[in-house]
Amino acid sequence: MEKKWWHSSVVYQIYPRSFQDSNGDGVGDIQGIIQRLDYLADLGIDAIWLSPVYQSPNDDNGYDISDYQAISSEFGTMDDMEELINEANKLNIRIVMDLVVNHTSDEHAWFIESSKSKDNDYRDYYIWRDAQNNDVPNELKSIFSGSAWELDEQTNQYYLHLYSKKQPDLNWENPKVRNEIWEMMNFWLDKGIGGFRMDVIDLIGKVPDELITGNGPMLHTYLQEMHQETFGKLDVLTVGETWGVTTEDAKLYSASERNELSMVFQFEHISLDEQPGKPKWDTQPLDFIKLKQVFTKWQLALDGDGWNSLFWNNHDIPRIVSSWGNDSPQYRRVSAKMFATFLHFLKGTPYIYQGEEIGLTNTPISSIDEANDIESLNMYKERLNEGYNKKDIIQSINKKGRDNARRPIPWDDSLNGGFTTGTPWLALNPNYKELNVKEDRQNKESIFNYYKELIRLRKEHDLIVWGSYKELLPNDPQLFVYERSYQDETWLIIINFYEKATIYKNQDQKVDTIIISNYSDSGKNLEQLSLRPFESVVYKLD
Numbered sequence: 001m002e003k004k005w006w007h008s009s010v011v012y013q014i015y016p017r018s019f020q021d022s023n024g025d026g027v028g029d030i031q032g033i034i035q036r037l038d039y040l041a042d043l044g045i046d047a048i049w050l051s052p053v054y055q056s057p058n059d060d061n062g063y064d065i066s067d068y069q070a071i072s073s074e075f076g077t078m079d080d081m082e083e084l085i086n087e088a089n090k091l092n093i094r095i096v097m098d099l100v101v102n103h104t105s106d107e108h109a110w111f112i113e114s115s116k117s118k119d120n121d122y123r124d125y126y127i128w129r130d131a132q133n134n135d136v137p138n139e140l141k142s143i144f145s146g147s148a149w150e151l152d153e154q155t156n157q158y159y160l161h162l163y164s165k166k167q168p169d170l171n172w173e174n175p176k177v178r179n180e181i182w183e184m185m186n187f188w189l190d191k192g193i194g195g196f197r198m199d200v201i202d203l204i205g206k207v208p209d210e211l212i213t214g215n216g217p218m219l220h221t222y223l224q225e226m227h228q229e230t231f232g233k234l235d236v237l238t239v240g241e242t243w244g245v246t247t248e249d250a251k252l253y254s255a256s257e258r259n260e261l262s263m264v265f266q267f268e269h270i271s272l273d274e275q276p277g278k279p280k281w282d283t284q285p286l287d288f289i290k291l292k293q294v295f296t297k298w299q300l301a302l303d304g305d306g307w308n309s310l311f312w313n314n315h316d317i318p319r320i321v322s323s324w325g326n327d328s329p330q331y332r333r334v335s336a337k338m339f340a341t342f343l344h345f346l347k348g349t350p351y352i353y354q355g356e357e358i359g360l361t362n363t364p365i366s367s368i369d370e371a372n373d374i375e376s377l378n379m380y381k382e383r384l385n386e387g388y389n390k391k392d393i394i395q396s397i398n399k400k401g402r403d404n405a406r407r408p409i410p411w412d413d414s415l416n417g418g419f420t421t422g423t424p425w426l427a428l429n430p431n432y433k434e435l436n437v438k439e440d441r442q443n444k445e446s447i448f449n450y451y452k453e454l455i456r457l458r459k460e461h462d463l464i465v466w467g468s469y470k471e472l473l474p475n476d477p478q479l480f481v482y483e484r485s486y487q488d489e490t491w492l493i494i495i496n497f498y499e500k501a502t503i504y505k506n507q508d509q510k511v512d513t514i515i516i517s518n519y520s521d522s523g524k525n526l527e528q529l530s531l532r533p534f535e536s537v538v539y540k541l542d
């Protein structure tokens with residue numbers, strides 16, 4: 001496999017609304033990010049995945065774009081954006097833009113034209129269908145609740161929206177649409193960006209009349225065309241968001257000879273607390289053995305053929321230290337470091353979501369007035385109508401709601417955590433006085449410093465990037481144990497996933513050194529090794 005920069009990189013995701021406000025309007029912005037580049041350079045990351053900063057009416061916080069070639073005035077100007085790309089590049093940090101091309105905003109000029117009349121030149125940029133028996137064209141559902149079809153009264157046809165009704169789906173079957181997108185991507189590539197994160201890219205090959213949404217028959221043909229028409233000759237990172245992907249699909253996307261993407265995000269591990277076939281709100285307890293099986297399956301399946309992305313968190317997923325870990329004052333730090341150790345020694349490209357590097361926690365709400373996210377608000381209405389009680393709905397939102405990850409970053413313990421001098425668009429987690437960047441970096445148990453060390457290790461050791469993977473003790477109910485080997489070196493990673501203490505035994509392994517641990521005094525005797533709550537250690541074996 002040809003070695004690329006992104007194989008050995010760590011990517012940091014910025015959700016710009018919540019990162020750093022520079023002008024006191026309560027919304028994070030591009031100048032705010034520029035102010036914090038030194039912080040990111042210190043952490044050691046190689047690229048920033050920047051969630052959308054384009055012009056948008058913000059029905060879905062920027063994932064509804066009304067102009068792909070303009071910056072939202074809340075975030076700044078095109079000059080600010082160019083400054084960010086250049087300043088980041090000076091620090092060897094590449095900017096990976098969010099590419100949201102499954103849908104646009106209904107306020108995009110294309111959709112405004114498209115909805116004017118059935119014979120408008122832009123009509124076929126979107127997916128329009130006649131009513132069926134005075135009702136919606138078919139039973140496709142929106143991921144944000146309700147039917148995926150919305151009636152346009154003026155032309156008396158329905159348009160498809162797999163997300164909110166302000167996010168009409170583009171018609172990828174139309175070559176004009178594809179060409180517009182290639183042109184727009186090239187506009188950004190010419191500015192020197194480091195690649196694209198592609199929003200729900202698995203949906204672009206949909207065949208709505210056959211109820212096919214993900215993984216449609218033309219999907220890979222479109223991606224190969226994209227590769228050829230846009231970034232194919234450039235050294236960039238491309239990562240597709242693909243919810244229902246299997247390991248076989250992932251190879252189609254990411255094997256280098258296929259000329260599609262660098263890698264995909266798969267969500268099999270993170271969806272294990274959801275009941276198969278049910279909405280994400282209907283959770284079930286995490287099955288740890290399955291979690292290990294999923295990781296091992298992906299590690300082995302993409303070895304040498306394709307590439308894994310590695311993540312616990314993003315702007316759609318609650319904070320892992322709260323959902324599957326322990327965010328109590330006693331264990332938050334070791335628990336957060338346990339998740340980091342678990343992931344950062346696997347083969348693939350790790351992604352850190354803003355605030356993860358200081359162990360930020362979820363923010364439970366007690367009433368729907370405290371929620372902002374359209375997904376939670378729509379689900380609340382839908383479930384109230386279906387007869388659920390409010391308390392249960394709020395409980396689901398606290399478990400799976402996206403606002404958990406979207407609260408502004410607390411930089412210090414001053415008013416609004418130094419995020420803004422104005423009124424934050426979404427309240428900070430009330431724990432920000434104790435839990436903020438400044439406090440963490442000063443603490444001798446700093447999570448930030450731990451992440452920094454993980455990133456440094458990846459830069460220094462080819463074993464982490466290229467070594468083979470072998471899982472041990474697959475049936476152990478609380479330990480995740482794996483080895484990575486490269487040339488004649490083997491590292492052993494032992495993760496105690498739970499608070500309960502336990503013992504690891506292996507007569508054949510001898511320790512050379514401890515590479516990293518979330519306790520300062522981890523044992524070295526693998527014949528009989530005691531592990532404390534969440535204790536996670538990486539050994540170089542003798």
Ligand code: NOJ
Pocket residue numbers: 060063064100163199200241315316
């Ligand atoms: C996935 C994005 O991550 C999410 O935030 C967004 O709501 C949907 N795609 C729709 O664009």
